[in-house]
Amino acid sequence: MPRATLSVNGLRFQAGRGADRRTIIAVDRLELASGGLATISGASGSGKSTLLYLLSGLLSPGAGRILWDGTDHALLTEAARDRWRRRNAGFVFQGFHLIEELSPLENVLAPVWFGSFRAGDRRDRAQALLDRLGVPMGRKTAAVLSRGEQQRVALARALIFDPAVIFADEPTASLDAAAGAEVARLLADLARTEDRLVIVASHDDRLHALADHRLQVAQGALERLS
Numbered sequence: 001m002p003r004a005t006l007s008v009n010g011l012r013f014q015a016g017r018g019a020d021r022r023t024i025i026a027v028d029r030l031e032l033a034s035g036g037l038a039t040i041s042g043a044s045g046s047g048k049s050t051l052l053y054l055l056s057g058l059l060s061p062g063a064g065r066i067l068w069d070g071t072d073h074a075l076l077t078e079a080a081r082d083r084w085r086r087r088n089a090g091f092v093f094q095g096f097h098l099i100e101e102l103s104p105l106e107n108v109l110a111p112v113w114f115g116s117f118r119a120g121d122r123r124d125r126a127q128a129l130l131d132r133l134g135v136p137m138g139r140k141t142a143a144v145l146s147r148g149e150q151q152r153v154a155l156a157r158a159l160i161f162d163p164a165v166i167f168a169d170e171p172t173a174s175l176d177a178a179a180g181a182e183v184a185r186l187l188a189d190l191a192r193t194e195d196r197l198v199i200v201a202s203h204d205d206r207l208h209a210l211a212d213h214r215l216q217v218a219q220g221a222l223e224r225l226s
């Protein structure tokens with residue numbers, strides 16, 4: 001199973017111009033490793049999503065270091081960072097981002113097509129992931145699935161390249177209580193039983209209750225609660 005360690009030092013991300021320039025998020029020090037669910041709480045607009053973008057390399061920090069397995073991503077070319085993300089990172093969002101006209105299986109295989117890989121090699125894995133995550137068989141399009149089922153398809157899609165790290169931004173926010181609890185349990189399971197590092201930004205207390213590492217953003221700074 002792929003593993004990952006994250007090490008952050010002196011991270012500062014600022015935005016805005018002139019007098020409006022301000023620090024959106026600062027992280028003095030953070031160490032996380034595979035085998036745990038880390039949740040980030042914080043008020044709306046506190047910088048949780050921005051932190052996920054920074055950690056995943058979709059945004060560059062103005063200052064500080066983000067090391068994945070000892071490699072400082074600021075020193076990589078953009079192409080190398082993209083390659084790292086494709087091989088090592090899976091993403092889950094509040095809004096699922098499925099292609100509704102495609103079947104659940106086709107949605108899970110979409111990153112394979114977009115990455116110009118041969119889908120045939122991944123078809124069995126995609127089906128196994130859908131089975132494992134309990135997505136019902138025989139649905140022609142993703143549009144006819146319930147929201148909880150759609151989020152499970154999105155989770156299967158995030159897992160198609162067997163990533164060591166999963167980033168999830170409010171993955172339960174648009175689900176009802178039962179579906180939200182199920183997705184929270186699946187995320188914790190992916191961290192603990194499959195030894196992945198799962199980092200979730202969320203307002204959902206059910207997710208925080210399951211966390212191995214509880215982080216919080218307050219007044220622009222990340223602090224560790226447990």
Ligand SMILES: Nc1ncnc2c1ncn2[C@@H]1O[C@H](COP(=O)(O)OP(=O)(O)OP(=O)(O)O)[C@@H](O)[C@H]1O
Pocket residue numbers: 015016024042043044045046047048049050051201
């Ligand atoms: N490039 C940027 N330029 C200006 N402001 C920015 C930029 N990026 C983020 N911000 C601001 O930083 C703050 C944090 O946004 P972010 O989306 O990370 O918060 P959040 O904690 O995820 O919020 P929510 O819980 O509502 O999703 C917001 O006020 C946002 O407008």
